[in-house]
Every structure is written in C-alpha cells, then in structure tokens.
Amino acid sequence: MRLALSHGDMYLELDPMAGGCVSALRHRDLDILRPAPCRSGPAFDARDYAAFPMVPFVGRIHNGVFFIDGQRFELPANLPPEPHAIHGHGWRAPWQIESQSESAATLVYRHKADAWPWDYVARQTFDLREDGLDVTLSLTNASETSMPAGFGWHPYFWREDAELMLATTHKWSPDDISGDNRAALITPEDDLSPRRRVEALNLDTTFSVHPNDIKLFWPTHAVRIKSDSMFGLATVYVPPGEDFFCAEPITHAPNAINDERPADMTGFRMLALDETLSGKISLSVDH
Numbered sequence: 001m002r003l004a005l006s007h008g009d010m011y012l013e014l015d016p017m018a019g020g021c022v023s024a025l026r027h028r029d030l031d032i033l034r035p036a037p038c039r040s041g042p043a044f045d046a047r048d049y050a051a052f053p054m055v056p057f058v059g060r061i062h063n064g065v066f067f068i069d070g071q072r073f074e075l076p077a078n079l080p081p082e083p084h085a086i087h088g089h090g091w092r093a094p095w096q097i098e099s100q101s102e103s104a105a106t107l108v109y110r111h112k113a114d115a116w117p118w119d120y121v122a123r124q125t126f127d128l129r130e131d132g133l134d135v136t137l138s139l140t141n142a143s144e145t146s147m148p149a150g151f152g153w154h155p156y157f158w159r160e161d162a163e164l165m166l167a168t169t170h171k172w173s174p175d176d177i178s179g180d181n182r183a184a185l186i187t188p189e190d191d192l193s194p195r196r197r198v199e200a201l202n203l204d205t206t207f208s209v210h211p212n213d214i215k216l217f218w219p220t221h222a223v224r225i226k227s228d229s230m231f232g233l234a235t236v237y238v239p240p241g242e243d244f245f246c247a248e249p250i251t252h253a254p255n256a257i258n259d260e261r262p263a264d265m266t267g268f269r270m271l272a273l274d275e276t277l278s279g280k281i282s283l284s285v286d287h
Contacts, residue, residue: 001017005126006103007130009130010025010130012025012128016097017042017095018044019092019095020124023035023049032223032285034243036049046091046154049156051155052087052153054153054154055089056139057148058087058152058248058250059255060084060179061075061086062084064085066257076115078092094109095109106125120143120147120149125138133282134281135153136280137151139271140277141272146270146273147270151277155283156244156246159198159199161218163198163218164215165196165215165217168190168192171184171187172254174254181261181266183261186207202239205235205236207233208233212234225247227282228279233250250267256268
C-alpha cells in the first residue's frame with residue numbers, strides 16, 4: 001500500500017514495502033521527480049522509483065570485501081552482473097510506517113545481523129513544506145561492536161532540457177581492478193560549478209562538494225537540494241540513452257570502508273553501540 005502526503009501544492013507518495021522508496025513527488029501538476037510505475041505485486045525494483053534510500057553504506061564495497069580491525073568480511077553481490085555489494089540493504093527491503101500525519105511520515109527499517117554482522121535501525125522522515133520536502137535520514141547501531149555507517153538519497157529527475165550546478169572540489173575515480181580510490185582536484189573539464197547542460201554529460205561519478213548545494217534548472221521550474229554538512233559528497237549519474245539523471249547527496253566516497261585516507265576526506269564513520277548518525281536533505285521547488 002502506498003502512502004500519500006500533501007501540504008499545499010506539494011504531494012508526496014511513498015511505497016514503504018518497496019524499499020522505503022518515493023513513488024512520486026509533485027508540485028501542483030508538475031512531477032518534480034520521475035514517477036514510479038504502478039506495482040501490482042510484491043516484486044519491485046527501486047531503480048524504477050522516484051527516489052530510494054541507501055543505508056548503511058553508499059555506492060560500492062569493492063567485490064563485497066572489507067576489513068575491520070584486521071577481520072575480513074564478505075558481502076554478497078546484490079546487483080548482478082556487478083561483483084560488488086552496492087547501496088546497502090534498505091533499497092531492497094520492506095520498511096514499516098512508524099508515524100504519519102497529513103504532511104509527514106517516518107519509515108523504519110530494522111536489520112538483523114547476517115553477512116553484515118551488525119544489527120541496526122534506519123529511519124527516513126519525510127516532511128512536506130509549502131515549497132518542497134525535507135528528508136531526514138538516520139542510522140543507529142544496535143550491536144555491541146562499532147559499525148561502519150553511511151547513507152544517501154538517490155532521486156531521479158527528468159533529463160530533458162535540464163541544467164545542473166554543483167560546487168565540486170574533487171573527483172573520485174575507483175580502480176575497477178583493485179577498488180582503490182583516486183581523489184583528484186577538479187579540472188575545468190570535470191567542474192560542475194558552472195551551469196552545465198545535463199544532456200552534454202555522461203557521468204557515473206562521485207564528487208567532493210562544498211557547499212552541499214545542488215541546483216537544477218528546467219525551462220518550467222528549478223530545484224535546489226541543500227544538505228547537512230555530513231553530506232560532503234554527491235554522486236551524479238547521467239547514463240547514456242536514458243530519459244533521467246540522478247544527483248545524490250551522500251555521506252562517503254565509494255568503497256570508503258577500505259580507504260586509509262582521513263575520515264574527514266572520505267566521509268567514513270564508525271558508530272558505537274546506540275550511537276546515531278542523522279542528517280537532513282532539503283529539496284526546494286521554484287515553480
């Protein structure tokens with residue numbers, strides 16, 4: 001069952017049982033995010049939705065393998081034919097409605113330790129405003145040992161006539177063989193700080209950003225996504241031949257769990273028992 005929320009001209013539809021995904025976000029009669037198709041049975045693919053959460057990590061863990069305090073862990077590949085563990089668990093699992101009102105709702109996902117050897121609780125709180133949507137993500141470690149932690153939000157936008165601005169400082173380039181990251185200073189070719197036509201881009205790239213402020217433009221409207229400081233990176237996904245693109249606020253670099261560089265660069269975090277990581281993403285619409 002989908003959950004519908006409204007506030008003035010804003011309308012939000014959620015599908016808790018399908019990965020805690022957003023099905024639709026509209027302002028008046030305008031689709032701000034690419035809407036999801038109808039779902040008639042239990043099967044779903046979060047990539048068909050308007051947006052989905054990424055918890056307890058973002059992007060890839062290379063070949064699903066990582067080490068914590070010298071101990072080796074291996075996660076199953078979850079997006080064949082990719083050999084990696086990608087985007088965590090939340091986008092593939094049912095969520096429950098924890099609370100709801102006319103214009104706000106909180107969804108919760110409780111994970112029991114498996115190949116990922118920690119219990120944790122993830123929440124998404126959606127709060128509609130007159131001019132947009134606030135999404136607050138949180139992640140609480142429910143295990144005795146410290147847990148790697150991160151999250152992000154993966155929205156889909158219409159590509160036609162779109163332009164993008166994002167204050168990029170570094171470009172992250174994971175090695176396909178080793179998984180090692182290269183973080184290079186932005187060159188003029190890679191710089192997204194000037195307004196760029198999305199149709200001219202071909203990206204599946206993570207950038208360090210400052211400030212955490214994504215600006216998107218169409219002839220009919222504009223969207224601004226401002227995030228808390230923990231969202232120090234963003235992934236821009238513009239696949240060839242598709243009618244959509246993605247601009248995703250995230251907390252850490254690809255494969256950050258295996259990166260030895262300082263946490264203030266990679267965004268990598270460890271949570272102690274009962275410790276919570278929480279951050280807000282604010283999407284505003286000018287229409």
